[in-house]
Amino acid sequence: MAATDSIKLAALTAAALALPGLAPEARADAPQRAVSLDTNFSRYEESAGRMRVDIYQSSMTIPLGDRFSIKANGVKDVVTGASPVAVGYGPSGYGPRSAGQSLIMSSASIYDVRDEVDIGVNYFLDDKTTLGLDLGRSSENDYTSDFFNIDGRIELNDKKTTLATGYGYASDKVWEMVDDNGEKVKSPGVGGAKYTHQGMLGVTQVLDKDSLAQLNLTYTHSEGFLSDPYKYALVYNYSNPYFPDFVRDSRPGHRDQFAVLLRYVRNFSALNAAALHADYRFYSDSFGIDAHTFELTWIQPIVYGVELRPRLRYYAQNSADFYQPVFEAPRADGNYSSDYRMAGFGAISGGIQLTNEVLGHLRVAGGVDFYQRRQDYGIAGGTGTSLDNYSFSMYSVSLNLKF
Amino acid sequence: MKTIIKLLMALLALSFAANASEQAPSCKLKTLDGKRSLDLADSQGKIRYVDFWASWCGPCAASFPFMNALHGELASQGVEIVAVNLDDNREDALAFLEKNPVQFAIVEDKEAQCPGLYKVKAMPSSYLIDRHGQIRHVHLGFHDVDKTELRAQVQALLDEK
Amino acid sequence: MKNKPRWFAILALPAVAMLAGCADVQPWERGTLARPQMALEPDALDSALIKHTYSSKEAAAGGYGVGGGGCGCN
Numbered sequence: 001m002a003a004t005d006s007i008k009l010a011a012l013t014a015a016a017l018a019l020p021g022l023a024p025e026a027r028a029d030a031p032q033r034a035v036s037l038d039t040n041f042s043r044y045e046e047s048a049g050r051m052r053v054d055i056y057q058s059s060m061t062i063p064l065g066d067r068f069s070i071k072a073n074g075v076k077d078v079v080t081g082a083s084p085v086a087v088g089y090g091p092s093g094y095g096p097r098s099a100g101q102s103l104i105m106s107s108a109s110i111y112d113v114r115d116e117v118d119i120g121v122n123y124f125l126d127d128k129t130t131l132g133l134d135l136g137r138s139s140e141n142d143y144t145s146d147f148f149n150i151d152g153r154i155e156l157n158d159k160k161t162t163l164a165t166g167y168g169y170a171s172d173k174v175w176e177m178v179d180d181n182g183e184k185v186k187s188p189g190v191g192g193a194k195y196t197h198q199g200m201l202g203v204t205q206v207l208d209k210d211s212l213a214q215l216n217l218t219y220t221h222s223e224g225f226l227s228d229p230y231k232y233a234l235v236y237n238y239s240n241p242y243f244p245d246f247v248r249d250s251r252p253g254h255r256d257q258f259a260v261l262l263r264y265v266r267n268f269s270a271l272n273a274a275a276l277h278a279d280y281r282f283y284s285d286s287f288g289i290d291a292h293t294f295e296l297t298w299i300q301p302i303v304y305g306v307e308l309r310p311r312l313r314y315y316a317q318n319s320a321d322f323y324q325p326v327f328e329a330p331r332a333d334g335n336y337s338s339d340y341r342m343a344g345f346g347a348i349s350g351g352i353q354l355t356n357e358v359l360g361h362l363r364v365a366g367g368v369d370f371y372q373r374r375q376d377y378g379i380a381g382g383t384g385t386s387l388d389n390y391s392f393s394m395y396s397v398s399l400n401l402k403f
Numbered sequence: 404m405k406t407i408i409k410l411l412m413a414l415l416a417l418s419f420a421a422n423a424s425e426q427a428p429s430c431k432l433k434t435l436d437g438k439r440s441l442d443l444a445d446s447q448g449k450i451r452y453v454d455f456w457a458s459w460c461g462p463c464a465a466s467f468p469f470m471n472a473l474h475g476e477l478a479s480q481g482v483e484i485v486a487v488n489l490d491d492n493r494e495d496a497l498a499f500l501e502k503n504p505v506q507f508a509i510v511e512d513k514e515a516q517c518p519g520l521y522k523v524k525a526m527p528s529s530y531l532i533d534r535h536g537q538i539r540h541v542h543l544g545f546h547d548v549d550k551t552e553l554r555a556q557v558q559a560l561l562d563e564k
Numbered sequence: 565m566k567n568k569p570r571w572f573a574i575l576a577l578p579a580v581a582m583l584a585g586c587a588d589v590q591p592w593e594r595g596t597l598a599r600p601q602m603a604l605e606p607d608a609l610d611s612a613l614i615k616h617t618y619s620s621k622e623a624a625a626g627g628y629g630v631g632g633g634g635c636g637c638n
Contacts, residue, residue: 033461033464033465038608038609040609040610040613044617055613057609059608066547066548127525127543151629158524158591159591160586160589166629198626200629204604205586206586206589206594206597207586208587208589209589209596209597210596210597212597212602212604216628218627220625220626257625257626259624259625259626261627261628263604265602265604267601267602269596273596273599273601275599275601275602283623283624283625283626289623289624291623291624293624299601299606301601307601309606315622317622317623320623341621341622341623342623347621347622353607353610355607365607369614392621394614396613398607398609455592457592458595459594459595459599460598489592490595515590515592518590519590523590523591523592524591525591526591526592526594528591
């Protein structure tokens, strides 16, 4: 019965494990002779008083001579709100089935700050070849991640074809923070280390004067503690045939993920040099999840320096092999998850951004995005519960300076 | 058959990528202000520095101040700089020149007749032509390190008789 | 991973088509492609943030580039 107490007391950052933040790509398209500074403030808000995150980002790129450029990025996420912890019956989770399924939420007094810094360098070997290295660290009160990645690009065929490859490594530690008489302490024996390797191969091809396409293949392998230390799953006939148990979210100790991304960009000179961006990504992993992502962005220059960018996205995934909202019987492999991110669902999102160039060196932009996740929007199948449906909105303001 | 010929021509073009030690191809263009007409090959005994550029080419912004300095120093000694604009829109070229004002000659080639003849392989591309109309050096792209080399090459061509 | 081999085959076709059906573009004809709106990532900070947000809320992640560690998104 200790499980229920933990659920109630888990005042913390189930949100920590679902934080939006920055994972910058330390890649530059061409030797930049200008110093560039980017800053962004975004507010992320979920429906029904769930999570709220304020995100502060800044990025600086400085060219060093003809052959090098260095980049530094910083992110701060301030998280408040509540997050789902389990699916159960009745308000306590332990209620009779007749009470109906309910979503057990963490307490609403979450407060967590995540800081991330990374530094990268790009080396322009010659007009055709670029090498990049990036190192960083992210930390918050229940999670740290140390990472580095290297990448290389080579332009062939009179710069009409670009081959890119990259490798990334991350070493993470995850644990659970609980409220102990008003003080936040680490739960002993919960959590662990996680190691991730990622490799990517990509090719970009100029199709004609007005269009280009890109194909990227990514493979990711993770080992270690891959579960969510704040989440539980309700399992019947686990320790006894009379009452169910809340079992900790337990996922396999390794995960293989594949992603294939196809991107297409096309210019429409008759429409004031507007550009269409269309992406399709297929994803598949060893947890049994397949997902499809379709994205469309339209960049419309209005008058000199002013651009409007509407975008639309559709996402669908099926559920993980070890996912159920509630388990009627224990699983032989001991894996359990009722995490809404492991369920089958679909999501539709869209947004619009307005950018304006002023004084030749400064660019100001503002935008908003809306996202709606629903179990019945999915085309990929799988199982889930409509209790996990939610929406979010994200408001963003950014400034870019080049000199 | 047509594809084979195209392929062979492409290979031929590639083999002549550098294009040095060749007679500069004749190509007549009008200056941006429309006032006069120039033939790229007709150097009239001077040293010609022909630069193919466009407003959208990043390194071009760096090369213009350098070429302007060269013009200031060496025009009186017989070095003529001719920059060939390859923009589709005149306005883009004019906007670029407002940000990067220069004293040397700017000609426009909207239909891109000349870059094909000169087998331009990169943007920008500079061709150093001697007093006898022979292409002696070809530079693909523009970097800070090219400045000293270009200066030395122009000086060497000037010193020739 | 259900149907993985079949999906890879289907996606290989446009990749091959991509390389086969390409027009000849001269170095001086790249003005349009050089425009900022034609860049695959016209706004790096914005796209990194929105993609990270999606990958925190969904199972699928990656495909756009390598690395970045960061969030504890199990």
